[in-house]
Amino acid sequence: xxxxxxxxxxxxxxxxxxxxxxxxxxxxxxxxxxxxxxxxxxxxxxxxxxxxxxxxxxxxxxxxxxxxxxxxxxxxxxxxxxxxxxxxxxxxxxxxxxxxxxxxxxxxxxxxx
Amino acid sequence: xxxxxxxxxxxxxxxxxxxxxxxxxxxxxxxxxxxxxxxxxxxxxxxxxxxxxxxxxxxxxxxxxxxxxxxxxxxxxxxxxxxxxxxxxxxxxxxxxxxxxxxxxxxxxxxxxxx
Numbered sequence: 001x002x003x004x005x006x007x008x009x010x011x012x013x014x015x016x017x018x019x020x021x022x023x024x025x026x027x028x029x030x031x032x033x034x035x036x037x038x039x040x041x042x043x044x045x046x047x048x049x050x051x052x053x054x055x056x057x058x059x060x061x062x063x064x065x066x067x068x069x070x071x072x073x074x075x076x077x078x079x080x081x082x083x084x085x086x087x088x089x090x091x092x093x094x095x096x097x098x099x100x101x102x103x104x105x106x107x108x109x110x111x112x113x
Numbered sequence: 114x115x116x117x118x119x120x121x122x123x124x125x126x127x128x129x130x131x132x133x134x135x136x137x138x139x140x141x142x143x144x145x146x147x148x149x150x151x152x153x154x155x156x157x158x159x160x161x162x163x164x165x166x167x168x169x170x171x172x173x174x175x176x177x178x179x180x181x182x183x184x185x186x187x188x189x190x191x192x193x194x195x196x197x198x199x200x201x202x203x204x205x206x207x208x209x210x211x212x213x214x215x216x217x218x219x220x221x222x223x224x225x226x227x228x
Contacts (some may be wrong), residue, residue, distance in 0.1 A: 009153070030213055034216075036219075042221070043116075043117075043204075043219045043220055043221040043222060044156075044206075046216055046217075049215075051137055051215065054221060071156065086202070090156075092155075094215075100169065101156075101217065103155030103157075104154050104155050105153070105154050105155050106154070106155050
C-alpha cells in the first residue's frame, strides 16, 4: 500500500536558521508530489507541487523542494526561516493514475524569534 | 474566486448525539472531498464525490457516517451517533476537472469535540 513518511513530528528552529523537512513515499509508479502548509488557525494551503520536469521546484514564501526519484524523497527546504513560518507542514503524494492523495502525518515547525 | 466554505467552524456534542457539517466548494469544481484530521495526524479521506456521484467511500464508517451531494454542488457530512473517537477536524476540499487540475483547495474545517 502507498504510504508517506515525514521524518520529524516537531522541529524547533531559531530565526534565520536553515530548514529541511524530510518526506519519503512508497509507491513504485509515477507520482505527483505536494507540500501543504497549515498556519495556526488557518486552512491547509498548497506550498508547492511537483508534476514533472525540473525536480527542484520552487513554491511560495521562499520554499523549495527537490524530488529525488531514486530515494523516493521530496524534501522541503528553506535557506533562512522566519518567525512567520511557524506552521504545520504536510507532504502528500498521489499516483498519476488517480487523484487519491496519501498524506504524511505532518511536521510542526516552531520558529523562535 | 471565493474559497471552499464550511460550517459550522466549531461544534461540541455529547457522545451518541448527531451532528452535520456543510460544505460549499469552489464554483465549478466537480470533485469534492471530505477528510477527517485527528490531532497529530495527516488528513484521512472519508469520501470523494464526482459531481453528485460517490467515487470512493471505502474509508467512511458507514454505520455512523453518511454524506451526500444531491445536486452536485454543496455537500453535507453527518455523524450519527457520534463517538469520542470522532473528535477531529472535518475538512472539505474541492478540485476542478481535467488532467491539469490536480490541486485541492481546502476549506477552514469544522472542529468537532465529542464529550
